[in-house]
Amino acid sequence: MLIATEWEFNSLSMINFLSYRSLDGNLSTDIENQEIVSSLETSGLHRTEGKLIDKNVEQNLSTGFSLQYQISSNTTVKLNGITHNLSQPLKRSSVDYNLYRFNGNQSHGMLLKARFS
Numbered sequence: 001m002l003i004a005t006e007w008e009f010n011s012l013s014m015i016n017f018l019s020y021r022s023l024d025g026n027l028s029t030d031i032e033n034q035e036i037v038s039s040l041e042t043s044g045l046h047r048t049e050g051k052l053i054d055k056n057v058e059q060n061l062s063t064g065f066s067l068q069y070q071i072s073s074n075t076t077v078k079l080n081g082i083t084h085n086l087s088q089p090l091k092r093s094s095v096d097y098n099l100y101r102f103n104g105n106q107s108h109g110m111l112l113k114a115r116f117s
Helices: 049-053
Strands: 002-009 012-029 035-041 058-072 075-090 104-116
Touching: 012 075
Parallel strands: 035 075
Antiparallel strands: 002 012, 012 035, 012 058, 058 075, 075 104
């Protein structure tokens, strides 16, 4: 499900969105017997029984916005933000290639951009 809105008022414009979708992942339990997702599947293929078990085990709610202000004909300031909320905590294995990858239930991002020409 995806819902988006856009509006403009004079020099100010804003886009908002909300997305809810199911994700495939490997469901397991941690040492505290809490259900976690150890990895997310991105292929979209469900050719084996194991892959069918992994189907739709995680739900992701994403919200975001883009706010833009036109200061003059050649100057624009834009602020973008996004948040992802997962239904199950994502706890990847602690190997080197996962060191900087997302873990947990929430992820946030923000970007401020200015254009002068």
